Amino acid sequence: MKTLTVSVVTPDGPVMEEDFEMVSCKSETGELGILPGHIPLVAPLSISAVRLKSDNDTKRLSVNGGFMEVRPDKVTILAQTAEKPSDINVQRAEEAKARAERRLQSKQDDIDFQRAELALKRALNRLNIGG
Known part of the structure; x- marks a missing residue:
């Protein structure tokens, strides 16, 4: 092939x-x-x-x-x-996901929501591949 x-x-x-x-x-x-x-x-x-x-x-x-x-x-x-899946630190990705979720739920004015949203997408992608 x-x-x-x-x-x-x-x-x-x-x-x-x-x-x-x-x-x-x-x-x-x-x-x-x-x-x-x-x-x-x-x-x-x-x-x-x-x-x-x-x-x-x-x-x-x-x-x-x-x-x-x-x-x-x-x-x-x-x-x-x-x-690669073997290179992904799942615990670190879970911590990044939790951190991004906390930022998105925060009511503070100084939070960059777009940046937090991208961080959450990256963490979820890494967890999807590595977990």
């Missing part, structure tokens, strides 16, 4: 580079499924999971924004952060 080379890179360096049969992820405009031979594309990514399918196995990564570049034989994901 045909495959795509998937390369995931963050500012801290490469996270993975492997061959997969399909890549599924969530862009800011909706869900994307990429197969070998896909037309060239650049899309901004949402805070979400990236699903990488090969044979009967599916790997997942937690991605916190960034961009995806698609070419017929290669997908490059340039993410602000990307974590």
Whole structure:
């Protein structure tokens, strides 16, 4: 079966580079499924999971924004952060979730609600992948 080379890179360096049969992820405009031979594309990514399918196995990564570049034989994901399930500290993600929820429920004027909302989305994404 045909495959795509998937390369995931963050500012801290490469996270993975492997061959997969399909890549599924969530862009800011909706869900994307990429197969070998896909037309060239650049899309901004949402805070979400990236699903990488090969044979009967599916790997997942937690991605916190960034961009995806698609070419017929290669997908490059340039993410602000990307974590494999084994790299996610579940306890830390649970603490971040609780902290963000407290901030969102706070009635204080100095709370940046948009920032707290993004922190909550990141924590939930990490818990979804790591937990």
